[in-house]
Amino acid sequence: MCTGKCSRFIAVTLYPLVVISIICNIVLFFPGGDIKYAQDGHITEEVKYMGGLIGGGIMVLLPALYIHLTGKQGCCGNRCGMFLSIAFAALGVVGAVYSLIVAALGLQNGPMCKNNLFWKTPFKDSEPSYLTDSTRWTECTEPKDIVQFNIGLFATLLATSCLQIILCTIQMINGLFGCLCGACIDKGPL
Numbered sequence: 640m641c642t643g644k645c646s647r648f649i650a651v652t653l654y655p656l657v658v659i660s661i662i663c664n665i666v667l668f669f670p671g672g673d674i675k676y677a678q679d680g681h682i683t684e685e686v687k688y689m690g691g692l693i694g695g696g697i698m699v700l701l702p703a704l705y706i707h708l709t710g711k712q713g714c715c716g717n718r719c720g721m722f723l724s725i726a727f728a729a730l731g732v733v734g735a736v737y738s739l740i741v742a743a744l745g746l747q748n749g750p751m752c753k754n755n756l757f758w759k760t761p762f763k764d765s766e767p768s769y770l771t772d773s774t775r776w777t778e779c780t781e782p783k784d785i786v787q788f789n790i791g792l793f794a795t796l797l798a799t800s801c802l803q804i805i806l807c808t809i810q811m812i813n814g815l816f817g818c819l820c821g822a823c824i825d826k827g828p829l
Contacts, residue, residue: 646814646817649706649806649809649810653700653702653703660695661696664686664695664696667691670682670782681758683750683751684748690741690742690796694737699807705727706727721814721818724810725811729807731810732807735800735804739801739804742793742797746770746793748762749761749769750786752785761778
């Protein structure tokens, strides 16, 4: 596969991952589909770090747009454009790693919920992990099903950011080949 086609493939694959990251982060602000928890400040701390919106969203969207343009014919489909795609892909890796770290912390610490009339993070630093002991999930009385809600969305962010890291790393290698060998854009008959 030509480096230009590979760039287009990577960019087109990154777009839905960016959308998934942004949507997951926004939905995490509204546990149970209710805005009162966000208004009252009763949301999980890791949600406020906006790993999906900033890291897996904006910081990956910018490289995806540039990488897509690099793969097209024209001024960006040259060696210099491929070289710059390495830097943009590195930015994407940084953003995806940020999203991955925030999602992992969100899974590890668990959700903020109402527990014995107080709002706290009951699973933080607990043994055994609440992830392997579902009987402990009933400790959270409000919002309803917050543990499953957080696990589902943070796990989705974790998986999405892993894919983004892989794709951006591949683009860094692809950009290096494109920089050294050219973007192999069809120049027509000589």
